[in-house]
Each structure stands twice: as structure tokens, then as C-alpha cells.
Amino acid sequence: MLLILGSLLALAFGAGFIGSLSGLGGGVFIVPALVIFAHMPMTVAVGASLISVVATSAGASVAFVRDGWTNLKVAMLLECATVTGAVTGAYLAGIVPVIVLELLFAAMMLQSAYFTIRKHGDDILAKGAPLAERLDLSGEIPDEAGNLVHYEVVKVPEGAALMVVAGLMSGLLGIGSGALKVMAMDYIMHLPLKVSSATSNFMIGVTAGAGALVFLARGDVATTIAAPVAIGVTVGALIGSRLLPHIKVNALRTVFVIILLLIAVEMAWRALSRI
């Protein structure tokens, strides 16, 4: 038993550590790790991953909320969309054929790889959309000199629509969908990148929690897998976040992208070999 337990803890630790350094979260790496190395069925890996995403996001987002980077109103508004998507996705995960899940996972890995290599600068808007103004979604962030800069929000319905997709992917694939959430807020709604990242971190736990509750209530979470995975990913993410300021993450970016592309190819190959 100790060999199995040690292997699961080591896999989960590695996934949590890389997930933390890359900023993509442990779920992106633990699902393929469990499927490829531990030979677990996709549904089991997804259930275990959702629990671990809840655990890691709890620690990460606390600091961002405390320091004031999270836009709570944007988070709560968009969580209506992500929770709807996540509950639907988690429900469908028990029905959708594995081949579809594997192909979707491969596609999400490609999106995460693109998110990792893209270059972007903040495009702060002075005038928001009427709906965003009515919902009081604007906020303030400090610039380089420490002066507060007001930002506005646009395209709320479009952002919310992409959030439903992010939630759906989270429930179906056991990932936090952080990359998709940041892109929705940053690209579409024009929130500053740091606010998008902090708000996404806040939302990831709730989105994954919605999916995890469906899996737990359905009995689709294997305690022998999910428990060591939750512990390993949490410890790995914690150590990763502690080391983050001392590591040149930009230098590792190419490595992360290669890992994501390899996972995408492996998952797509698995799916296609079922045909």
C-alpha cells in the first residue's frame, strides 16, 4: 500500500508544484498524470482533480482577496455563469463518452499553451459599458508610481458567455479553467491583467467546488485516489508558491509549453486510438 500511496503523493506533488510555477493550477497536470501514469479512468481523475483544485485555490486566493486585487462584484456576477456551467459539466461528465473528454482536454491544453506564451499589456478603459456601470463593476488599481488608476469594464454578456464555457470545461475535465477565465476578463471585458488573475483565482475554487459536489454526491470520487491527490497537490502548490519569487519563471515558460503540447498530443492520441 505504501508504494501506491507514495506514488500517488509524488505524482500529485509534482502536478501541484508545476501547476503553481506555471500559474495554470494543479488540475491541468494531475488529470493527465493520473490517466497516463496511474492508469486511472478519466472520470476518476476528473473527480480527484476537482477536489484538489478546491484545496489549492483556497490558499492562493485568500492573499489576493486580503490585499484587495480581487474585484468581488465581477467575481460574484461571473460565478453565476461558471457555477451554471460547472454543475452542468460535472453532470454531463458521467454521460459524455471518454473520447470526447480526451479530445476536449487536448484542446484545453493547446489553449493553456497559447495563454502561457502570449504577450499582453493592460488596456485600461476610461468609459465602461452601460450594463457594467449599472452593476458598478469598475474599480481602481495602483500604477507603477503608486497612484490609483480607475478602470472600467465592457462586454459583460460576452464575458459571462465565455465563463459558462469555462465552467463547463471545469466540470467536464476537472480543471480550474483559470486560463480561460483570465482571457475572458482580460481580452473581452478589458479588466487589468492583475485584477483578472486575482479575480480568476477567487472564482476557480467556487467553480471547481460546484463540480466536486456533483461528483461527491454521485459517488464518483474514489477516496483512495482523491485523498492522497488532494494532499500532494496542496503541498506541491504551497512549496511552488513559496519558491516562485526565487525562480526565473520566464525561463521555464518554454518547458511548460512543451509539457502542455506533449499532454495535448498524448490525450488526442488516446482519443483517436479508440476509434
Next chain:
Amino acid sequence: MAGAFQNMKKPPVGRSEEDRILRVWTPLLLRTILIVAMIVLVVGLILAAIYTPEYFVDRYRAVQMGHLIGREKFATLANRILQRNPHAFLMIGLFVLTLVPLARVAFCFILFIRQRDWSYVVFTAYVLLGLIAGVLLGRVG
């Protein structure tokens, strides 16, 4: 995403009562729930390693073959806890973990009620109901 937060100045933190709820009590409660869940999971794994190592290995192999235990009644789970079944401890630990997002949304709900921001009370209530609906959907689906 955490990389985006390196070397940046901290924004001013609000000092209102609402901010204290959100930025002091919420992190404290979330960390407490997380630590309690982790302790329960570690205790469950230690108990499994001592008392039921063969069962753990058998379950691991069965799960690899796609055989999950499936839905269990909460009463059955409670009974197994009383019998000090390690796997019931693990299940309880996992359930406690999922309280983290529920607690976070519940705190936001209280915050928006105190601010009398009724639009966001409705949005937050929808999210809370969505989480509860997830449990119900899992039980019947």
C-alpha cells in the same frame, strides 16, 4: 497566474466593517477549514495504512478497472465513521474540503446583505443555490 503578482505594490486595503469581514474573518475561516480537512485526510490515510492496507490496495485496483463504490447514504457514512472506518474518514475529509467554496460564497452573501446591495445579494444567492443544486443533481443524476 501567480507569476503576475511578483514585484507589485499592494493596493490600499479598505477599513470598513465589511472589509474586515471579507479580508480578516474569511481568510481565517477558509484556512481553518482547509487545515481541518487536511488533518482528517492525513489521519484517514494513516488509519488505512495501519488497519486496512489490503482493502486500500484492492480498492485502488478496482478503481483502475473503473469500479467505483457509487452513491452512499449519509447514514451509512455516519455508521462507518462510528466504526472508525478509515475510508469514511477520507470521505468526510473530502466533504469538509468542499465547504471552502461554500463558506467563501456565504461570507460574500453576508457582506452584500450588510451593504444592502440587493442585486449582488441575488447573484450570490444564485451561486449558493447552484452549489446546493450540484449536490442534489449528484444524488439523483
